[in-house]
Amino acid sequence: MSSGTERHTSAEGRVRENVFAGVAIDRMAERRDDRLWVEETERADDTRFLVLDSEGQAFVDERGEHPQWMTPVMRAERFGDVVSTLLGIANGTAWFTLVLDEAHAEIFVDLTSARRMSLREAGLILPAFEAGLFAFAKGITHWQRQTRFCSLCGAPTLVVASGHRVQCTNPDGPHMHFPRTDAAIIVIVEDGDRCLLGRQRGWPAGRYSTLAGFIEPGESLEDAVRREVREESGVEVLHATYHSSQPWPLPASLMVGFTATARTREIVLRDDELEDARWFTAEDIVSGMRSGELGVPPPLSVSYRLIEHWLAQRNISLEELIASSPAR
Template sequence: MARRVNFYATGEFNRAVERREDVAWIREKLADPASRLYPIWRLRNYVSDPEAPRPVVLDPDRRAALVEAASTVILLGIEAETTHFLVDISHLDEAAANELGHAVDLRAVGVLMPQREGALLAYARGLTYWHDRHKFCGACGSPTEAKAAGHQRQCINPDCGIVQFPRTDPAVIMRVTHGDKILMARQAVWAPGMHSVLAGFVEPGESLEDAVAREVHEEVGLRLTRIKYFSSQPWPFPSSLMLAFSAEATSEDFTVDEAELESARWMTRQELLNSPEDATFKLPRKDSISRRLIEDWLRLKF
């Protein structure tokens, strides 16, 4: 059985690591009309139509000037002999940026796109976010510059020269069940009605399983058994890797930490299947691993 690829994961995509230091090859591919150059403006990806979104690629007749002025150009990889690049055009003012198409928050349209296309735009967004926040060296404060086709930044201070690599923040997300019920919770900042499973960031010196147990106990006071890894998903909003687990609670009795959650409740499969999907109750978005955790549990008996 083929491995299922979660939304925003590039899967078996050739990231062309061996080409990142090949400056002549990169220049050749940037000039190749067959290459696909994806513009991004202030962390907004370009799509052709927000209602039926497909990635916008720069027109070969216009892209030379944009590449020359771009703050960052990143080699994403190669697929079917086509080379893919990210071009950060955040230097443009809003009027000039709008001439290239619809610059949108990927979270608003990603679920409407083919999985691989959404994954490439998410990959581009995640790298852009990292570059935006590492323009200066954390050790000496000097400016940094992009290296390795956009996959490194190096301090320009010759007495320092520290090289930085893109970072991802690990976060655990967990489906907690007790018998034939699943725990659903919501945060006050979420859209009206939206409920999901619990999640939280991994702390230094902590295993993933320990993070699962700690977060659940902190947020609802439950103890867990049978903590099992489920799957993972890149979530570049802004820079997380979601590591999903399932776990069984030792009791149904919980207490909500109101500093973390607005509410929580146990729900049966039938209650979830009858979800009104409105402002009173709705499941998490379809491109999220939280949704997959819930749907996988629903399929266990249905």
């Protein structure tokens, strides 16, 4: 099942953008504290606002094909009291986001007939730039909601720098807080002609995926790969090589993808996180998917990209394989 191996195994194919990644936008960090510039930009005719609800869902048009952008005119007339966050400038257009409470959300829906869409759904449906912008907006606004009080002294905080810093209001020593991202590794481990995949309880029947876990303090990315694989499967890893990364604001993570080489083969499930883990040959994956007994993660995830790349090195197209597999 060849699909153009050169396209997949070249450097370009190996690092092709994951969902939510590769958003070509100038985040304008140097202008975030310039309130006059920000306010003037908010009023520019071609500026657009990505609208989220209080649960972090985006409002999209009736057909669900694009975000239902708010214009500066609509914002000034109906939502002028809602504070926005600057996302940046792309293709000459300034992009902001704002979060509506339920009362404002109902008004927006009445005006536009918009409907709500989760980030997971958007990652599979919306154009890449729009899905990535949504991920950016959800990540930064989630952090704002989670940082309403200073973690050092407990004082209330204020959002400043057009949404990108939070300042403690303690007059005796105000502290500044910056957005944070929790890094996690995700890895496809190979041993010759086999790769290691596992499944968690509660997943759809037959679905297997690459192994993943959060990085702990004082740990490198490569050390986290070795530890997580050992803890979850009992397999020891020799080498870990960076593959690609993916912002994953569900709610606040960065998935860092690796390929790795196994030192040992024996699988010993050591905790309750995995229900099962197995070594799969490429033919195991092909036959399992063709029969409907095996499923892989959706294209939304970097796990899909890791499996796709591993199969592509063996002249197998995961996209074509899914298309020919029975519906699950």
